[in-house]
Amino acid sequence: MKTGIFLFVVTITVMISKFAVSQSAGPKLKVAHISILVHDYDQGLKYYTDVLGFEKKTDIKFGNERWITIAAPGEKGIEFVLVRAKDKEDSAIVGNQAGARTFAVLNTNDCKKVFADYKLKGIKVLTEPRETPWGVQAQFYDLYGNRFVLLEPNSISQNK
The missing domain is CATH 3.10.180.10 (2,3-Dihydroxybiphenyl 1,2-Dioxygenase, domain 1)
Known part of the structure; x- marks a missing residue:
């Protein structure tokens, strides 16, 4: 009887563990980028790199826009994206x-x-x-x- 109860408890424990793992093995979310509105790409990039010591990670031009990301030195996670204000609404909240x-x-x-x-x-x-x-x-x-x-x-x- 004790062996049967023990096996039942072990079986239930294993099933619960597998269920918990399967639930946590679903889609993952991770913060990758946070936008900082700037008036001017070059001015913002210069400030964040020269004054605050961030490293430029990406600077890609596409049309009149740029995709510029910066991060703390050695940071492998979150990057700031420098986003140029396009209109009055954007400019008002820079x-x-x-x-x-x-x-x-x-x-x-x-x-x-x-x-x-x-x-x-x-x-x-x-x-x-x-x-x-x-x-x-x-x-x-x-x-x-x-x-x-x-x-x-x-x-x-x-x-x-």
């Missing part, structure tokens, strides 16, 4: 894509050093680096007015 909120958080292993470098390159400072419950963070605006957070996460914020 630099205000997230309203009064943070547009993006950039993680680093040395917030104070990176922020000091950014300041030397002329970023618009919102807050200096300070200790928070989730790590050392500073805030700044890009050349268009989008708000960014530079974060050196601590162990609390890295526990997911």
Whole structure:
């Protein structure tokens, strides 16, 4: 009797495990690109690479448009796409894509050093680096007015 119950429990456990794996083996989603509206391709590219240290990943011309992607050095995941504002509606929200909120958080292993470098390159400072419950963070605006957070996460914020 005990052997029968044991085999039944093992069989049910294996079936549940296979079902769980089959459910998680479905279609995957991954954030690949986030658009940043810019007034001028070259101006935006120069700022994000020269001032913030991003790397140009792609720059393809097609007609009057360009597909320009940038990413943090060594980043293999999310890339920003620099998208030129085409009309009055686009132009009105350049630099205000997230309203009064943070547009993006950039993680680093040395917030104070990176922020000091950014300041030397002329970023618009919102807050200096300070200790928070989730790590050392500073805030700044890009050349268009989008708000960014530079974060050196601590162990609390890295526990997911």
